[in-house]
Amino acid sequence: MLTILFDGVAYGMLLFVLACGLSVTLGLMNFINLAHGAFAMAGGYCTVILVNRLGVPFVLGVPIAFLVTALLGGLFERTLYVHVYARSHLDQVLFTIGLVFMSVAAVDYTMGSSQRFVQIPDALQGQFDVFGIGMGKYRLLIIVICGLLTIALQLILAKTRFGSRLRAAVDDQRVARGLGINVGAVFGITFAVGSGLAGLGGALGAEILGLDPTFPLRYMIYFLIVVTVGGTSSIVGPFLASILLGIGDVAGKYYVPTLGAFVIYAIMIVVLIWRPQGLFARSTAR
Amino acid sequence: MPILETIGLEKRFGGILAAANVNLSVKKGARHALIGPNGAGKTTVINLLTGVLRPTAGRIMLEGRDITDAAPHERVRLGMARTFQINQLFLDLTPLESIGLVVSERLGTGADWWRVVGSKPAVTDEIVEVVERFRLTDVMHERTAILPYGKQRLLEIALAFACRPRVLLLDEPAAGVPEAERHELLATIEALPAEVTVLLIEHDMDLVFSFADRISVLVNGALFVDGAPEDVARDPRVKAVYLGEELDA
Amino acid sequence: MVTTSATAPLTPVLADDVAAYLKRRSRWSPLEVVFWIFAFASIWLFPDKYLILKDTAILALFALSLDLILGYAGIISLGQAAFFGIAGYFSGLVAKYGLINEPVIALVCSGVVAAALGFVTSFLVLRGSDLTRLMVTLGVSLMLGEVANRYASITGGADGLQGVDIAPVLGRWSFDLYGHNGYVYCLIVLFVCFVIARRIVYSPFGLSLRSLKGNALRAAAIGIPVKWRLVAIYTVSAGFAGIAGALLTQTTAFCSLDVFSLERSADLLLVLIIGGTGYLYGGLIGAVIYKFLQDWIATLTPQYWQFWIGLVLVVIVLVGRERVEGWIAAARGSVARLGDRLWTRIRPRSAALGGAADGD
Numbered sequence: 001m002l003t004i005l006f007d008g009v010a011y012g013m014l015l016f017v018l019a020c021g022l023s024v025t026l027g028l029m030n031f032i033n034l035a036h037g038a039f040a041m042a043g044g045y046c047t048v049i050l051v052n053r054l055g056v057p058f059v060l061g062v063p064i065a066f067l068v069t070a071l072l073g074g075l076f077e078r079t080l081y082v083h084v085y086a087r088s089h090l091d092q093v094l095f096t097i098g099l100v101f102m103s104v105a106a107v108d109y110t111m112g113s114s115q116r117f118v119q120i121p122d123a124l125q126g127q128f129d130v131f132g133i134g135m136g137k138y139r140l141l142i143i144v145i146c147g148l149l150t151i152a153l154q155l156i157l158a159k160t161r162f163g164s165r166l167r168a169a170v171d172d173q174r175v176a177r178g179l180g181i182n183v184g185a186v187f188g189i190t191f192a193v194g195s196g197l198a199g200l201g202g203a204l205g206a207e208i209l210g211l212d213p214t215f216p217l218r219y220m221i222y223f224l225i226v227v228t229v230g231g232t233s234s235i236v237g238p239f240l241a242s243i244l245l246g247i248g249d250v251a252g253k254y255y256v257p258t259l260g261a262f263v264i265y266a267i268m269i270v271v272l273i274w275r276p277q278g279l280f281a282r283s284t285a286r
Numbered sequence: 287m288p289i290l291e292t293i294g295l296e297k298r299f300g301g302i303l304a305a306a307n308v309n310l311s312v313k314k315g316a317r318h319a320l321i322g323p324n325g326a327g328k329t330t331v332i333n334l335l336t337g338v339l340r341p342t343a344g345r346i347m348l349e350g351r352d353i354t355d356a357a358p359h360e361r362v363r364l365g366m367a368r369t370f371q372i373n374q375l376f377l378d379l380t381p382l383e384s385i386g387l388v389v390s391e392r393l394g395t396g397a398d399w400w401r402v403v404g405s406k407p408a409v410t411d412e413i414v415e416v417v418e419r420f421r422l423t424d425v426m427h428e429r430t431a432i433l434p435y436g437k438q439r440l441l442e443i444a445l446a447f448a449c450r451p452r453v454l455l456l457d458e459p460a461a462g463v464p465e466a467e468r469h470e471l472l473a474t475i476e477a478l479p480a481e482v483t484v485l486l487i488e489h490d491m492d493l494v495f496s497f498a499d500r501i502s503v504l505v506n507g508a509l510f511v512d513g514a515p516e517d518v519a520r521d522p523r524v525k526a527v528y529l530g531e532e533l534d535a
Numbered sequence: 536m537v538t539t540s541a542t543a544p545l546t547p548v549l550a551d552d553v554a555a556y557l558k559r560r561s562r563w564s565p566l567e568v569v570f571w572i573f574a575f576a577s578i579w580l581f582p583d584k585y586l587i588l589k590d591t592a593i594l595a596l597f598a599l600s601l602d603l604i605l606g607y608a609g610i611i612s613l614g615q616a617a618f619f620g621i622a623g624y625f626s627g628l629v630a631k632y633g634l635i636n637e638p639v640i641a642l643v644c645s646g647v648v649a650a651a652l653g654f655v656t657s658f659l660v661l662r663g664s665d666l667t668r669l670m671v672t673l674g675v676s677l678m679l680g681e682v683a684n685r686y687a688s689i690t691g692g693a694d695g696l697q698g699v700d701i702a703p704v705l706g707r708w709s710f711d712l713y714g715h716n717g718y719v720y721c722l723i724v725l726f727v728c729f730v731i732a733r734r735i736v737y738s739p740f741g742l743s744l745r746s747l748k749g750n751a752l753r754a755a756a757i758g759i760p761v762k763w764r765l766v767a768i769y770t771v772s773a774g775f776a777g778i779a780g781a782l783l784t785q786t787t788a789f790c791s792l793d794v795f796s797l798e799r800s801a802d803l804l805l806v807l808i809i810g811g812t813g814y815l816y817g818g819l820i821g822a823v824i825y826k827f828l829q830d831w832i833a834t835l836t837p838q839y840w841q842f843w844i845g846l847v848l849v850v851i852v853l854v855g856r857e858r859v860e861g862w863i864a865a866a867r868g869s870v871a872r873l874g875d876r877l878w879t880r881i882r883p884r885s886a887a888l889g890g891a892a893d894g895d
């Protein structure tokens with residue numbers, strides 16, 4: 001029981017790191033980026049290549065994966081996404097789903113269609129047994145890293161100059177522009193960091209989530225659930241939504257395996273009907 | 287009995303009180319003007335009356351019936367239509383199609399899905415009447431998006447009029463219309479049938495005083511003065527509000 | 536009838552004018568007639584292509600269903616596969632267990648089942664923003680996919696629904712190996728559905744849809760019950776999607792879980808975008824182009840078809856959908872003018888036909 005809770009929290013933390021970038025881009029530019037998962041996949045495969053093929057140590061591979069996907073994200077943002085921000089939601093959906101399809105096929109072509117695993121150092125395998133709760137070492141590591149990241153993100157958003165600019169831009173773009181904030185640059189950086197975090201999540205989560213070319217499609221709905229259920233007005237909402245989703249999914253698969261992901265989708269629909277702005281959105285959200 | 291009445295109407299937007307305890311009463315057949323400085327809450331009151339916004343408190347009565355919870359389209363069927371301060375037109379349709387839409391809807395054939403548009407004589411006859419009344423004959427086949435602004439403004443009123451309302455709410459109908467096209471617009475407003483009750487929001491005081499038989503002044507969301515045009519014109523408080531606004535501007 | 540106006544007397548000429556003008560849009564243009572003549576001529580023209588033609592007809596009907604909500608009512612959906620899939624399974628199951636043997640009746644029933652699902656889910660979909668709609672439509676089809684997967688004892692699960700035996704259409708025409716009857720069947724169903732859709736979009740109801748797509752605020756302010764109109768068209772669209780799904784099952788005697796997949800809904804968006812939205816033929820033309828491309832690319836790199844779909848989507852958006860649709864409209868316009876010129880030349884002989892096609 002507590003083990004499930006533990007696994008669920010680890011899974012949820014992972015989902016949060018994967019999806020938080022999406023939440024910010026959605027809130028900031030009202031941009032629907034269905035291709036977010038492609039960056040996560042890029043991070044995962046990047047780690048696979050680094051660690052498995054080139055023999056880079058795991059502890060180094062993961063941060064490199066973050067940097068590579070952040071660069072990739074920044075590059076895509078500057079060259080492609082900027083042209084689509086002002087377009088209709090339909091255009092955004094078409095565009096980003098096109099990117100998903102391309103990434104799926106491209107990875108299939110270069111890396112093959114089978115599932116890949118990152119070689120995790122022996123030290124991280126196995127379980128601790130604390131008060132009768134079995135805790136996987138690797139999952140514990142994920143919780144620690146993701147927890148630290150979450151705190152760091154919250155601090156950056158709340159305390160730094162960049163954070164306050166970002167919040168201003170999320171609240172009201174026009175006012176932010178009026179205050180002399182370069183919203184385009186803020187968005188570019190945010191997009192890059194968000195993609196990087198997705199890549200980091202993909203690198204860490206390859207083990208738990210399963211890494212194959214269909215990754216962006218399989219997890220697209222999960223990321224979307226996190227941001228729509230959590231709302232986009234702060235990162236606390238998506239965080240709570242991720243944890244709930246993680247626990248719900250793990251527990252659901254354990255206790256009522258026959259229903260599969262049905263429960264998750266059903267809950268999502270109920271939440272969206274009940275609170276279209278998200279479960280944790282401020283009541284005055286636009 | 288007033289044809290339209292609000293009782294303690296209130297609307298809050300977060301911290302802003304856009305309508306505060308508004309008790310407005312419009313008599314049947316009246317030419318009633320609602321005036322007030324920018325941001326006073328006039329449009330908000332219209333939005334509340336027509337159901338675009340839900341009031342945070344208060345009730346709205348139309349011909350003695352409580353319509354506070356009625357949906358916008360139901361209020362139209364109950365006899366109240368409006369125009370918008372900023373044109374809300376169907377840009378891809380022609381004036382003919384737009385008016386045809388309203389007329390079909392009013393005659394109860396709007397949900398007809400098997401009949402071709404324009405195949406009912408009752409509908410076409412009435413379209414013709416509205417098109418002529420609002421002097422849109424020469425542009426009726428053009429796409430609305432490319433009409434001159436004055437014609438768009440006429441169409442804005444025509445759409446509301448085609449609903450055959452007993453109460454017509456006009457939100458700054460002449461706003462932004464160039465001088466050359468203004469006369470045509472005002473003439474059609476003057477020529478509205480006497481049995482239609484009109485509530486007019488307008489900044490042009492000449493128009494207000496020539497048109498209205500009753501004037502309500504709204505300031506900061508609250509009804510400030512309410513009376514016959516002569517009384518309102520003489521009221522020192524109204525002068526103060528308007529002069530104050532002019533000094534600010 | 537009409538309250539008399541003080542400003543001007545009624546001019547009967549103008550009233551007739553108005554009626555003629557309003558009806559004008561709904562007249563079958565020569566180009567449309569040619570389109571359908573060619574479509575039916577394909578039965579004799581391409582006897583060795585029945586399978587791909589049949590798939591094209593089904594895809595065209597499916598895309599037509601999406602056009603009804605996207606092109607005419609502005610609803611973005613990533614869940615049209617839900618209706619396609621549920622009707623696909625329904626028609627397969629009723630045939631397999633011998634509940635409804637006659638295919639046409641089964642087809643209609645499948646459409647009704649899908650429409651019922653559309654009606655129920657419309658209340659969920661019509662709330663909220665574009666993103667919420669996307670999520671809910673997608674969620675519904677994924678949920679149905681999960682259900683079909685879990686109840687494998689009935690649906691066959693991941694192996695698909697097998698052992699479906701489809702009786703001859705109207706008791707006479709059985710589905711032959713070459714797919715001739717199957718294609719004719721699909722084409723006729725497509726045509727019938729198209730005619731219905733065409734009636735709908737040129738009716739007062741269709742006009743009200745166009746209006747509320749353009750400006751829902753004003754539509755409500757002139758007395759249109761916006762929500763109910765959307766519910767109605769969503770239901771009809773679901774029914775059409777269902778008929779497409781049932782056609783697929785009936786002509787292949789098989790139904791698998793991928794009827795519910797996200798890819799199916801996303802491909803559908805592409806089909807409609809290629810052809811253009813909001814004039815009914817977009818889905819049909821898009822389906823022809825899509826299938827043609829698929830066939831062509833399959834001979835080059837069969838596995839990576841998805842990459843090219845993605846590329847087309849990205850390029851279309853970057854170039855600008857409006858621009859692409861503008862090209863299509865321009866091409867349509869010039870072909871139509873050409874057609875009109877030809878038409879006026881042969882008009883005298885075909886006046887009777889043209890009059891009959893005008894409808895009442």
Ligand SMILES: Nc1ncnc2c1ncn2[C@@H]1O[C@H](COP(=O)(O)OP(=O)(O)O)[C@@H](O)[C@H]1O
Nearest residue numbers: 299302304322323324325326327328329330331
């Ligand atoms: N949808 C809204 N959300 C928040 N504030 C609003 C909204 N609509 C109007 N307001 C505020 O309510 C006040 C009254 O506005 P309005 O009714 O448009 O004034 P008027 O029409 O008299 O110029 C203004 O301060 C305006 O900023």
Ligand SMILES: [Mg+2]
Nearest residue numbers: 328329330371
């Ligand atoms: Mg106003």
